[in-house]
Amino acid sequence: MTTSTGRALPPATVNAAFAGFLVSCVFAVTSIGVLVGTHDELVDALRASGTQMTEDQLQSAATVTQYTFAGIALVIALVQLWLAFKVRSGRNWARVLLTVFTVLQVGSLFVGEGSATLPAYGGALVAALAVVASWLPASNAYFATVKQAR
Incomplete structure (x- = not known):
């Protein structure tokens, strides 16, 4: 299926893959919220490891760990979101990266x-x-059509 400008429209399988990657991004952002709620558990784990840190150092280490992992999760979610839009537009390299x-x-x-x-x-x-949806036959045909049109 094509638009009036001759561009191929993504099939239902690519749209499903796009929606799935968007939902996965929501899960990633949700995991940031879960991570924020684990401060006390991180402090307890550090304390149980036998470290010689003071209470202030334990609190600071837990906070730094939380912010670091939250930042990483946010960057990953943003990259995944960007790649999802590239998949929807027919970029095979984005499909390969999202698979990896x-x-x-x-x-x-x-x-x-x-x-x-x-x-x-x-x-x-x-x-x-x-x-899986992004690699189904209808998706493969869409990516081939987009590549051929360029």
Whole structure:
């Protein structure tokens, strides 16, 4: 299907992938909120590690950790959002990057000591489904059509 200007319109599979990546971004932002609520747990974990930090140092270390991980999560969500728009416009390189990022996202759930949260699992599941939708035959045809039109 094409527009009046001759541009190919994304099929339902690409639109579903786009929506899935948007929802995954919402999960990433939600995980930032969950992280903010874990300050006391971070302090307790640092204290249990046997560190010789003072209480003020423990509080500061937990706060720095929270801001660092929240910043990383926000940057990842923004990059994923940008790539989702590129996928919707038919950029195959964005589809490949989102596939790689999603594999890393799913893999990160199995690293660590069960520290993944419900938003992390939800975001990974939705992103994985979006990746599958982006590689279905109708999506492949769309990406090929967009590439050929350039």
